[in-house]
Amino acid sequence: MTIKNELIENEIENQLIISISNLHKIYDPGRANEVNVLRGVSLEMRKGDFFTLMGPSGCGKSTLLNIVGGLTKQNSGSVKINGVELDSLKDNALSELRNLHIGWVFQSFGLIDNLTALENVMIPLDLADVEDSVARLTAMELLKRVGLEDRADHFPDGLSGGQNQRVAIARALANDPEVILADEPTGNLDTSTGLEIIDLFKELAAQGKAILMVTHDVALAHAAQKVFILRNGVVAEEAKDPALNGIQKDKAEIETEKEM
Numbered sequence: 001m002t003i004k005n006e007l008i009e010n011e012i013e014n015q016l017i018i019s020i021s022n023l024h025k026i027y028d029p030g031r032a033n034e035v036n037v038l039r040g041v042s043l044e045m046r047k048g049d050f051f052t053l054m055g056p057s058g059c060g061k062s063t064l065l066n067i068v069g070g071l072t073k074q075n076s077g078s079v080k081i082n083g084v085e086l087d088s089l090k091d092n093a094l095s096e097l098r099n100l101h102i103g104w105v106f107q108s109f110g111l112i113d114n115l116t117a118l119e120n121v122m123i124p125l126d127l128a129d130v131e132d133s134v135a136r137l138t139a140m141e142l143l144k145r146v147g148l149e150d151r152a153d154h155f156p157d158g159l160s161g162g163q164n165q166r167v168a169i170a171r172a173l174a175n176d177p178e179v180i181l182a183d184e185p186t187g188n189l190d191t192s193t194g195l196e197i198i199d200l201f202k203e204l205a206a207q208g209k210a211i212l213m214v215t216h217d218v219a220l221a222h223a224a225q226k227v228f229i230l231r232n233g234v235v236a237e238e239a240k241d242p243a244l245n246g247i248q249k250d251k252a253e254i255e256t257e258k259e260m
C-alpha cells in the first residue's frame, strides 16, 4: 500500500488532520547558546480548520511550522499528519508526505524567477512524476482557482506581490494536500491585498483544507476561526476579538466608499 492510500484510510477513520502533542524543541542543547523554544506545544486541527498563530518575534512560530511540515525534527513529543507519526517515517517517505500532503506558503513567495507562473505551479507535480501534459492542465486549473488564468505565461517579476502570492498558493495546492502551512504569507503585502489572501484561505478551508497561518497582523489573525498565541514555549488559544470579527464588513464598506 502506498503512503497516500494509507493516509487516506487513516483520514477516513479519523478526521484529525494535524495532531501535535507535547512538542519540545531545544536548539543546541547543553551548549552556551542553547535556546529552549518549544516547551510542550499541543494543538489539533481537522478538515476545514483555518487557525492563525501569533507571538513575539523569535518565540518559535517558524520552528513550530517547520516541525509540523517535516522540515525540522523535534527533541520530544509527537506530530501526526492524517494519523501518521512524522518521526516514524524514513527520509523517502517523509519527502513524499511533504510533497503530497503539505502545501507551503512563505512571506517571500519562494517562486523561481526564470519560470513562468504556470511552470512554478507545475514544480510539485513534476516532483510527483505527474505526466507533463496532465501537470500543465492541472496547473492551469489551479491558476484559474486563484484568479490568475490570464497570467499563466508571466514571470514573477512581471506580477504584483499579491499575484505572486496567489501563484505560490496555487503551487501549494498542486498535489491537493490536506494541510497548508503559511509563514507570514501577508508580510510583504499591503493590508487590502493581505485581506484578499485571507479570503482565499477561508475559501480553501471551506473546501476542506486545514490551514495554519503565522501572522503579525492582529486584524488578519482574527479573521480566522481560531487564534493561538505562542509565548514562553507554549501555545494558548486567544479569545476572538468581536471588534475584529467585523473585518470583512469593514472591507466591503471601504470598497463601497472607494466607488462613491
Ligand SMILES: Nc1ncnc2c1ncn2[C@@H]1O[C@H](COP(=O)(O)OP(=O)(O)O)[C@@H](O)[C@H]1O
Pocket (backbone or CB within 6 Å): 027, 028, 035, 037, 055, 056, 057, 058, 059, 060, 061, 062, 063, 064
Ligand atoms: N537553526 C537554528 N539554530 C539555532 N537557533 C535557532 C535556529 N532556528 C531558530 N533558532 C532560534 O530559535 C528561536 C525561535 O526562532 P523562530 O522559530 O524563527 O521564531 P519566530 O518565527 O517566532 O520569529 C529564536 O531565538 C531563533 O534565534
Ligand SMILES: [Mg+2]
Pocket (backbone or CB within 6 Å): 061, 062, 063, 183
Ligand atoms: Mg518566523
